[in-house]
Amino acid sequence: MTEGRPKFQHAPEVSFDEIDYRNPQDLKAAQESMLKEQFVRVEMVKMVRKALETCFKVNGPNGYEECRNLADKYMDMLPDYRAQGYLGYQRNDPTK
Template identity: 75%
Template sequence: MAGTKEEATFKRSPDVSFDEIDYRNPMDLKNAQESMLREQFVRIEVFKMVRKALENCFRVNGPNAFEECRDLADKYLDMLPNSRAQGYMGYQRNDPSK
């Protein structure tokens, strides 16, 4: 079948927030915890990809790297404060809605 696109389908769990769950229901709590951790791990992997691209840009451009890689460096510095996984316990204990 030439000309048809195959789409990859991935099983994805729903995004759940601590704001909309009942803390007495263990399944809701577990889903919210996993959702928050998954979001943090995705953010970390994106940060790693930007860092790898920045390293490659510096390697390729040599002496002109400071000018050529400026946009990647700015993006890397913007992502730096949020690059660590913090877990869910701090947010779960200090949930503003409860």
């Protein structure tokens, strides 16, 4: 690593299963961790969609055959990779 460049600090991954709900710092850390994970997943879907758009532009009329693998990957990602927030999970947590 070169001098002068700050080292990237990864945020700790915190699960709602591991926290004490009475501690506001733990609750906030779990919420932020879940939101960051969801934002990463949303960005992954955006990248696949952008690659699919580019593939269709490059291949023109043959895009349906040439870009089939990207289209399948995009369609598989859509249901699971959307941002849902943390409230639904937090409210339905059986350990509460």
